[in-house]
Amino acid sequence: MDKIKQVAIVGGVHGNEFSGIYLVKQYQATPQHVTRPSFDSRCVWANPEAYYANKRYIHSDLNRQFKNVDLANSSLSNYEQSRAKVLNAELGPKGAAKTDLLIDLHNTTSNMGACLILTQAGPFYNKLAAYVKMKMPEAIISRDEDHFAAADHALMCTLGRYGVLVEVGPQPQSVLRHDVLELMDRMTQHILDFVELYNTDKLPPLPEHTEAFRYLHSIKLPMNEQGERLGMVHKNVQDKDYQPIQPGDPIFMLFDGTEICYEGQQTVYPTFINEAAYYDNNLAMSLNEKVLITLE
Incomplete structure (x- = not known):
């Protein structure tokens, strides 16, 4: 079984989604909360300029810039397009990534609760979904176009060998909510716990079937x-x-x-x-x- 050795936790892909930004800052200050014996974690603030401008993005949505063809296109050079190439070099390169698992933290203004979004299919994701749902019954599992190859996905999380989105709401833009931040942290911790158990072959018995929603x-x-x-x-x-x-x-x-x-x-x-x-x-x-x- 392939092990997860390097995890990246990314916040602030969108500058006005505050939970991920502040959670990443918290994790950077207390790294023991996001590491486990079998793997290392790094925390990344993806789009600081958009945060300073109090906007979702400066020129274009950063979370739509990660198709292989776009990452290779040097003519795409606005702030977010350039930032995507920097992140690809730092965490990827996509298709041969140094990051084994990328956890991308997002907020929504919609009443979606804590949602684990999977953009790929396979045994690792199936087990992760079952584990998170078992540990956090209120969690929603979403399959978002997971039939596409990673190379054709534009999302940040597809930079890693594995990648997921943690989407939590409702939270207004440019606002922090205590309950939403707690939900995001809980789901992230369950994902990290899963990785440790997965790496050490100590996963508990998991349900054979897990309810999910496909886009x-x-x-x-x-x-x-x-x-x-x-x-x-x-x-x-x-x-x-x-x-x-x-x-x-x-x-x-x-x-x-x-x-x-x-x-x-x-x-x-x-x-x-x-x-x-x-x-x-x-x-x-x-x-x-x-x-x-x-x-x-």
């Missing part, structure tokens, strides 16, 4: 031909991340009082509902299907 697609707010918003997320959906939406359920309320209903053919589960960071693209929510992760 299907995102839907936009209703707009007119001029790109102006015609409505908002329906109150029956707001703050109900991972709660089922049935065909025919209202999902939008237009400003003229008209309800817009879900026209799909299957039950779906919304996430990132009314996420503030996605308003520039008028994205209302992501839709998911419920799946089971099998241990092996």
Whole structure:
């Protein structure tokens, strides 16, 4: 079994998601909290300039810059594009990374609780999901386009040989919440505990199946031909991340009082509902299907 020798914990990919930034600072001050006998950890603050500017990013979303083709493109040279290349050199290089596991810490304004997002599939991820869910039953496991090869993923966490996102909310942008920071720390500690047990062949018996949600697609707010918003997320959906939406359920309320209903053919589960960071693209929510992760 391949061992995890080097872990990177990354905060502040987005400058206005404060929990990861302050948790990384806390871990840097108390490194004994993030190391275990079988591996070393390093903590990285990914996008300090965006934090100082109190913005998600300076020029472009850092968490969309890590496709292999983009990392190799020297003409992509704005702040975040350049920063991605620096991080790739520091933690990667992608595809032959010195980092065995990259844990990327994020906040959302949506009511998603503590969510472990997997962008790849395989036995390591299956066992990790089962362990985290067993230790933290309130945790949500999300499979986000895990059928894509790592080279085709643009996310920061795919720099490592293995990589996951810890996504915790609700938390407003540029704000710290005690409960959210605690949830993020708890999930991170469970991941680190798992790695130690995985490395030493001491994992406890794990459930054969773990409930998870697989990303299907995102839907936009209703707009007119001029790109102006015609409505908002329906109150029956707001703050109900991972709660089922049935065909025919209202999902939008237009400003003229008209309800817009879900026209799909299957039950779906919304996430990132009314996420503030996605308003520039008028994205209302992501839709998911419920799946089971099998241990092996």
